[in-house]
Amino acid sequence: MTAIRETGMAIEVLLVEDSPGDVRLTQEAFRDANPSIHLHVASDGIEAMAFLRHEGTHVHAPRPDIILLDLNLPKMDGREVLAHIKEDGALKLIPTVILTTSDAEADIVKCYQLHANCYLKKPVQLDAFESLVKSINDFWQTKVALPPPTRGG
Amino acid sequence: MHPQGKNTNSARSRARAAIRNLSISNATEKRLAKTESKLKFLEEALRESQEQYRMLLDGIEDHAIFMMDSAGRIISWNAGAERIKGYRADEIIGRNFSCFFPSQDIERGRPEEILQIAAASGRHEEQGMRVRKDGSHFLANVTFTALRDSTGNLRGFSEFSHDLSESKEAEARYRGLLEAAPDAMVVVNQSGEIVLLNVQAEKQFGYRRDELLGQKVTNLIPVGFAERLVADGLRSAEDALAQQIGTGIELVARRKDSSEFPIELMLSPLESAEGILVTAAIRDISVRQRAAANLLQKVEELKRSNEELEQFASIASHDLQEPLRMVASYTQLLSRRYKGKLDSDADEFIAFAVDGASRMQRLIQDLLAYSRVGTRGSDLLDISSEDALRHALLNLRGAIEESSALVTHDPLPTVSADETQLVQLFQNLVGNAIKYQGPGVPKVHIAVTRGSGKKWTFSVQDNGLGIEPQYFEKIFGMFQRLHKREAFAGTGIGLAICKKIVEQHGGRISVDSKLGHGSTFRFALAESEKKS
Numbered sequence: 001m002t003a004i005r006e007t008g009m010a011i012e013v014l015l016v017e018d019s020p021g022d023v024r025l026t027q028e029a030f031r032d033a034n035p036s037i038h039l040h041v042a043s044d045g046i047e048a049m050a051f052l053r054h055e056g057t058h059v060h061a062p063r064p065d066i067i068l069l070d071l072n073l074p075k076m077d078g079r080e081v082l083a084h085i086k087e088d089g090a091l092k093l094i095p096t097v098i099l100t101t102s103d104a105e106a107d108i109v110k111c112y113q114l115h116a117n118c119y120l121k122k123p124v125q126l127d128a129f130e131s132l133v134k135s136i137n138d139f140w141q142t143k144v145a146l147p148p149p150t151r152g153g
Numbered sequence: 154m155h156p157q158g159k160n161t162n163s164a165r166s167r168a169r170a171a172i173r174n175l176s177i178s179n180a181t182e183k184r185l186a187k188t189e190s191k192l193k194f195l196e197e198a199l200r201e202s203q204e205q206y207r208m209l210l211d212g213i214e215d216h217a218i219f220m221m222d223s224a225g226r227i228i229s230w231n232a233g234a235e236r237i238k239g240y241r242a243d244e245i246i247g248r249n250f251s252c253f254f255p256s257q258d259i260e261r262g263r264p265e266e267i268l269q270i271a272a273a274s275g276r277h278e279e280q281g282m283r284v285r286k287d288g289s290h291f292l293a294n295v296t297f298t299a300l301r302d303s304t305g306n307l308r309g310f311s312e313f314s315h316d317l318s319e320s321k322e323a324e325a326r327y328r329g330l331l332e333a334a335p336d337a338m339v340v341v342n343q344s345g346e347i348v349l350l351n352v353q354a355e356k357q358f359g360y361r362r363d364e365l366l367g368q369k370v371t372n373l374i375p376v377g378f379a380e381r382l383v384a385d386g387l388r389s390a391e392d393a394l395a396q397q398i399g400t401g402i403e404l405v406a407r408r409k410d411s412s413e414f415p416i417e418l419m420l421s422p423l424e425s426a427e428g429i430l431v432t433a434a435i436r437d438i439s440v441r442q443r444a445a446a447n448l449l450q451k452v453e454e455l456k457r458s459n460e461e462l463e464q465f466a467s468i469a470s471h472d473l474q475e476p477l478r479m480v481a482s483y484t485q486l487l488s489r490r491y492k493g494k495l496d497s498d499a500d501e502f503i504a505f506a507v508d509g510a511s512r513m514q515r516l517i518q519d520l521l522a523y524s525r526v527g528t529r530g531s532d533l534l535d536i537s538s539e540d541a542l543r544h545a546l547l548n549l550r551g552a553i554e555e556s557s558a559l560v561t562h563d564p565l566p567t568v569s570a571d572e573t574q575l576v577q578l579f580q581n582l583v584g585n586a587i588k589y590q591g592p593g594v595p596k597v598h599i600a601v602t603r604g605s606g607k608k609w610t611f612s613v614q615d616n617g618l619g620i621e622p623q624y625f626e627k628i629f630g631m632f633q634r635l636h637k638r639e640a641f642a643g644t645g646i647g648l649a650i651c652k653k654i655v656e657q658h659g660g661r662i663s664v665d666s667k668l669g670h671g672s673t674f675r676f677a678l679a680e681s682e683k684k685s
Contacts (some may be wrong), residue, residue, distance in 0.1 A: 021479040028486065101475060124478055124514050125487040 014064035029133035047075025226584035271297035292317040337435040359409035360673040374572030466524035481510035519646035535681040539565035562599035586615035
């Protein structure tokens, strides 16, 4: 019942990010923060939705425990991905964290209106970025109580 | 009138005496009585008519009308004569009319000469100088008429005179004024016909004067003039007076060659003998309009160019930040993971790359902040400047703790400001105060005094390094730095941002400092609209 995880249990994270440099940085940061994380990467919005809906090559994709979503993505941008996730009964309970370089107020407002679980600005400095990833891990993986996963529900 | 009255009376008594001397019949007496009553009636009618005549003459105030006997002695006097010449009837009746002439005219016998001419020709009209009772001279238009009885004997003269200074001089003055005016002036009557114009009007419209006199003003100003004319006719003189220069209306005028040009029109009503006239001052405003349009265009261009520049700065900074973040992050990662594992050259190279990238990042962030002060504009609200300072100090927490700085402040007022920008302003100023320090504990005090004109003057005083006077202006410029990078890191944008913020709030920022004795930065903000 409880979603607070035991340490050592594999955690599935979906990172929706088109910049390979950012993907690698995030991977490095998570590796330092929590080695038990399985980081899955979708490099655009279409792929992200296919992953979440187990479509095409993603038939066996796991249901992520948390989604890290960039806003500026090719094909389908992060705002659309967020809207699709939060309209989908099977997906809307997955904590979706916006992780972007934009600090435009319009983006922040829009994302919360679309029910993003939180909005985080990518720090410019490496140290700060690493510490943010650590915070994401600590907060969403160990501090937060979440409803049980409603797989396929 | 006395002479006629006397004549009538004597004729009557003569008739009565004659009747009495006759022995007459009853019937004759009856007829005589009838005749007498008829005579009485006529006498009454005559008296009444004389009275009406006198009233009529007295009612005329702008003309002097009087009669003289054949020698020029005055025997009647109307109200106009009294007003124009200054004598009351009882002062002048019986005196010779030559007293109205200047002395040189009297000396050369002009009064007698005039009477001779009038007697000979029946009527004489002239314009000449006359003298009032108070000795003042005036130009008069005078008409003399010889009065003769039915048998042709000269009984006297009438004089009919008019003070031309009241009309001619006034008109001459008016014309002079008209010609001296820098604008085209056109005087129009109520039916819209041009009755008077100046040389500027001839020039501006390309007509000769005689081509315009009597013509409709709509030839010059086709649209809008008539409507104004009506409006001005209906307006009171006070309203017209209240219409100041520069409040004229703008219309289009047409020259003789049909070309059109923009004008500003000012109208004022003018009461005259011919009814209400309207004086129109017409100013060619094509140059002014071109200049205004030109200015407006330049302002637009400047605004657009500024906007583009700010947009460019904002976009460039933002888009530069992304790739730079990669460079900075990976050089830092390199440095962290491989320091000491490669050779010392590699360590040094990586260190330079890390330093360059992080300086570039600061530069871009500061540029972005600078451009945002311009693009976001100022949302002026009543805010607590103390809260803004507190917020700034919170952002500076790290630097304050690290330097053990002592930051104190007066109670700070509510001001009309953009909160984000005020926080940034305090943050930059207090940040600098802590940063540019020698050894020892940095002390910073934020004070406020009531300035003039609903302003609060803030000061941020420190005990730091101080600044030499020749740099007081320069430090507020873009990229201006006074120290080597090794001594103090920085982009040289911080104070430029401060300046822009303060100016955005309609104020000025200045510094007062003595090298080695700290600096005081001052700026003013408008006080809150509401009383705090």
